[in-house]
Amino acid sequence: MSGDLPAPPRRVATAMLLAIRIVRVLLVVASVVLIFAATSLVLRGLPLPSWMKVSGPLTDGMMLTFASLGLLEVVALYCLLGLLGEVIATVRAGDPFQSRNADRVQAIGWWMVVIQGVDMAKTILALSGVSHEDMTSDKTISVTGLGAIVVVFILAWVFRIGARMREELDQVV
Template sequence: MADDGVLRVARGALRFFLIANLVAMAAFVLAILLSFGFTAVLEARLLAKYGPSLDAASVVQAMRLLMLAAFPAGAALNLIFSRLLAMVATVRDGDPFTAANAQRLQTIGWALLVLQALDLLLGAFALWFTTLHVEFGTWSPSFGGWIATLMVFVLARVFRVGAAMRDDLAMTI
């Protein structure tokens, strides 16, 4: 199949996201390590911003846990980007309707489910930071994400059945 523009853009974007995600994970590792080395500086900055009544030690602890939660998210994103990249490659090669791609879609579905669960965890963090009287971005449950996850699982099954039908057709003379 011709390597059309959409595929080229998708491949480029996925490669960029894959690398950006790895860089972000490395940055989180560094940030967690630095948070232990510069705890006093961090707490001083927080107290300067929010006042002496702030429980700075708890806020720093919450920040570390939030950064830790980024690792499963990064792993899930890595799975999604790498599997999508492999699927795009099969489209370019002209043979995308395979059992392997059905399996890749299912893996993407599980990764999306992990991200959705982590989104709920983010909601818990938002609540925690609010009780600590620290600014945190507004959070609301992502219904679109749940629907997309369900859709990917259904599509994975459709793909699996389609691949089996194609195999049958390939051996029909």
């Protein structure tokens, strides 16, 4: 039941895949920077570049916490984009309605939960006064993010039912 995607949408899908690949490479760079920052804080011997230093009352422990949270967020985003890329690749191939994509969309939802969790942890730290304005300026919990997670899980549900219907349709002669 798969069909070839017309040229313009295929080009859009290809451009999106390229953009995702570039962002994932940038995320790898960001994670290396965060790992370097965390390692230098733990070992204390490694000098931090000036642009990574923050002034103010932040302790090394707080900075390590923020670096760990940042790393977790970067890893989650990297995995999320990888899954999104796999979904877009199936769209480009003209065969997106498959149960594996429902699994992928659901996994995207769980990675969004992780990102939202990290965001909330950062907000709680900011509200409790342990953070510094250089580290985070957002002191509100994002309702939009929570709503987006619900939407993604509902979409995964719809996708699963749609994929099952398509599988049944494949068996109609």
